[in-house]
Amino acid sequence: xxxxxxxxxxxxxxxxxxxxxxxxxxxxxxxxxxxxxxxxxxxxxxxxxxxxxxxxxxxxxxxxxxxxxxxxxxxxxxxxxxxxxxxxxxxxxxxxxxxxxxxxxxxx
Amino acid sequence: xxxxxxxxxxxxxxxxxxxxxxxxxxxxxxxxxxxxxxxxxxxxxxxxxxxxxxxxxxxxxxxxxxxxxxxxxxxxxxxxxxxxxxxxxxxxxxxxxxxxxxxxxxxxxxxxxxxxxxxxxxxxxxxxxxxxxxxxxx
Numbered sequence: 001x002x003x004x005x006x007x008x009x010x011x012x013x014x015x016x017x018x019x020x021x022x023x024x025x026x027x028x029x030x031x032x033x034x035x036x037x038x039x040x041x042x043x044x045x046x047x048x049x050x051x052x053x054x055x056x057x058x059x060x061x062x063x064x065x066x067x068x069x070x071x072x073x074x075x076x077x078x079x080x081x082x083x084x085x086x087x088x089x090x091x092x093x094x095x096x097x098x099x100x101x102x103x104x105x106x107x108x
Numbered sequence: 109x110x111x112x113x114x115x116x117x118x119x120x121x122x123x124x125x126x127x128x129x130x131x132x133x134x135x136x137x138x139x140x141x142x143x144x145x146x147x148x149x150x151x152x153x154x155x156x157x158x159x160x161x162x163x164x165x166x167x168x169x170x171x172x173x174x175x176x177x178x179x180x181x182x183x184x185x186x187x188x189x190x191x192x193x194x195x196x197x198x199x200x201x202x203x204x205x206x207x208x209x210x211x212x213x214x215x216x217x218x219x220x221x222x223x224x225x226x227x228x229x230x231x232x233x234x235x236x237x238x239x240x241x242x243x244x245x246x
Binding site: 008028029053068104 | 127129142145146147148151154155156157158161162165166168169172176179180184185188189191192195196199202203231232235236239240243
């Protein structure tokens with residue numbers, strides 16, 4: 001679990017800021033033109049890109065689940081709800097990964 | 109020690125002082141710790157946001173334009189700006205902690221932490237440039 005958490009942490013640190021800067025801030029504010037649909041479709045159409053994006057999403061979800069679990073554990077001190085929190089966090093990560101696999105699989 | 113520890117005559121109650129639920133407000137470093145932990149929520153939101161983008165692209169040009177238009181709405185923009193600050197906080201704290209968590213030896217000598225931190229920041233710059241090139245090289 002520690003290895004998956006770390007891998008997700010590294011990927012989140014390396015890649016999320018630029019993705020959020022572009023799609024979350026610069027494109028919406030009109031400071032930069034977004035890529036055309038055709039270009040993004042070509043990028044997503046490559047099988048390696050989809051495999052990478054699936055691993056990226058799954059690892060980030062596991063990272064987020066693991067960290068959020070300890071946020072609840074340490075922050076709110078709800079040790080008596082540990083099993084429920086585990087199911088909620090890791091179950092959510094597994095479900096999210098399945099949704100990611102489905103959406104990436106469906107890219108024509 | 110397990111939460112389910114049973115107390116018996118030969119195993120008296122542990123001496124533990126109850127911590128306040130708001131212990132993380134006592135010091136700035138505690139607050140920084142809990143904020144770093146809370147970055148997980150924004151990491152998960154960003155994954156969801158990116159998956160919505162993937163879905164929109166797979167549905168065609170119209171859906172993609174609708175996604176771009178939705179991302180300009182004030183709530184989404186504010187959420188993404190907040191997420192960006194948390195994600196950058198995660199990245200900086202992650203790279204700062206890496207030299208303490210990783211001990212790298214080269215030719216029998218321990219590599220200084222500053223070198224490891226510098227290589228992490230260099231990797232970050234390269235990854236950023238690669239993503240920008242891949243997405244903007246239209």
